[in-house]
Amino acid sequence: IPVDPFDLVIFGGTGDLARRKILPGLYRRFCSGQMEDNSRIIGAARSEHSTEEFRQMVADAIAEFDPKSGTPEMRAEFLERLEYVQVDALGDAGWQDLAALMSPGRVRAFYFSVAPSLFGALAERLHTHGIADDQTRIVVEKPFGHDLASAKALNADLAAHFDESQIYRIDHYLGKETVQNLMAVRFGNMLFEPLWNAQYVDHIQITVAETVGVGGRGEYYDKSGAMRDMVQNHLMQLLCLIAMEPPAKFDHDAVRDEKLKVIRALEQVPLQDVVRGQYLAAGADEPGYLEHVENADSKTESFIAMKLRVSNWRWAGTPIYLRTGKRLKARSSEIAVVFKETPHSIFGADAGRHRNVLTIRLQPNEGMDLFVTIKEPGPGGMRLVDVPLDMTFAEALGPDAEDVPDAYERLIMDVIRGNQTLFMRGDEVEAAWAWADPLIASWEERGDKPVAYESGSTGPEEALALMHRDGRRWREIR
Numbered sequence: 001i002p003v004d005p006f007d008l009v010i011f012g013g014t015g016d017l018a019r020r021k022i023l024p025g026l027y028r029r030f031c032s033g034q035m036e037d038n039s040r041i042i043g044a045a046r047s048e049h050s051t052e053e054f055r056q057m058v059a060d061a062i063a064e065f066d067p068k069s070g071t072p073e074m075r076a077e078f079l080e081r082l083e084y085v086q087v088d089a090l091g092d093a094g095w096q097d098l099a100a101l102m103s104p105g106r107v108r109a110f111y112f113s114v115a116p117s118l119f120g121a122l123a124e125r126l127h128t129h130g131i132a133d134d135q136t137r138i139v140v141e142k143p144f145g146h147d148l149a150s151a152k153a154l155n156a157d158l159a160a161h162f163d164e165s166q167i168y169r170i171d172h173y174l175g176k177e178t179v180q181n182l183m184a185v186r187f188g189n190m191l192f193e194p195l196w197n198a199q200y201v202d203h204i205q206i207t208v209a210e211t212v213g214v215g216g217r218g219e220y221y222d223k224s225g226a227m228r229d230m231v232q233n234h235l236m237q238l239l240c241l242i243a244m245e246p247p248a249k250f251d252h253d254a255v256r257d258e259k260l261k262v263i264r265a266l267e268q269v270p271l272q273d274v275v276r277g278q279y280l281a282a283g284a285d286e287p288g289y290l291e292h293v294e295n296a297d298s299k300t301e302s303f304i305a306m307k308l309r310v311s312n313w314r315w316a317g318t319p320i321y322l323r324t325g326k327r328l329k330a331r332s333s334e335i336a337v338v339f340k341e342t343p344h345s346i347f348g349a350d351a352g353r354h355r356n357v358l359t360i361r362l363q364p365n366e367g368m369d370l371f372v373t374i375k376e377p378g379p380g381g382m383r384l385v386d387v388p389l390d391m392t393f394a395e396a397l398g399p400d401a402e403d404v405p406d407a408y409e410r411l412i413m414d415v416i417r418g419n420q421t422l423f424m425r426g427d428e429v430e431a432a433w434a435w436a437d438p439l440i441a442s443w444e445e446r447g448d449k450p451v452a453y454e455s456g457s458t459g460p461e462e463a464l465a466l467m468h469r470d471g472r473r474w475r476e477i478r
């Protein structure tokens, strides 16, 4: 379904995120017929370029990051929609040129793909130059703050010029297909919700494992670490969707109100429930974490595992374990809801102990598995075995599932449609920092150093022990 005609301005239009994700994503939406003919995309940045040069840069980006979509004619047509304007975020140069490019009566969206320190200046100039109106939408990226104080300051900068209903804070995990499917599965089926609580669920595991290291992002990453880079935002969002109460409707404030309640119900995590790690080098070609960053004594973690408790009626007594890290064995993200064992086994001790597990695979190979216990075929008596009911979306839904839009594509289209459901509200971001800050402060005050782990492993041994001591174990990273 095409969206209304729009003018989308990308500040930081020549930057890395624009080249890798935003512009190729818009191109794919164009190819699928979602962009009306008169919609336009305007790259804006500090450097001097002609529109022709910008179009060439975008053509190169599409060739590099999405060589398969569309036809040469489609590419040429898409490039025609692009303009470039040089603007000075902190001065006055270029703003009148930008104002002149805006078309009346269209949705106006401004993507701030720039350092957060520029958010306030951009928001202000959009107003002083008469470019923003009350239909204008602005899109901001993480990192949304470094702690509670800086997140509050950013929220205040934006709130000085825009209403909350105009601000779209992206967490690209919310745009992932399976993440949305999680809500469909929970609230579109009768099967799960009655069991979705501490009475039936033993624990929940959320794993986001990456094979990449910090690479060229050492300068940013070393100031953040896995807690700020992944847990405060992406993993927190996953946790909220898993743990929240059913919203009354699938609507922006109804969903976000419920997510906020989960964050506010999180207990503070004692340090004995946290494991932080740093990856080691793997041979001469794969440097270790400390070689990727400037500070050879860095205490920043590239891996973190922890045990959380959501202190409310639904989840009291059911821990949620999180782990995420770089340079791990495989790129694999999954959520597992591990149900309790049956209260009594009628099959005797030999049948072993079994439990149902619902796994939700975010990437790769998106889909879900529900492990159920059945009889092992054959004459060997009542032997039980756990088998997965596999729901790989690409298999179940056929070719439609293969055309799943990338997270950024979907989210940008939601901005144009004016749908904020999959974006973070200011109070949610602040609540997540309010939870994260004291924990970060507790290891910083003690001067704790992360433990080392082998590249290509499942993370530090201590993370395994975090589960073992509770008589549980992590699911395999595959």
Ligand code: BG6
Pocket (backbone or CB within 6 Å): 142, 172, 210, 229
């Ligand atoms: C980003 C983090 O937000 O998410 C990166 O800054 C991380 O460090 C990335 O690699 C992971 O995203 P995805 O979509 O590849 O799982």
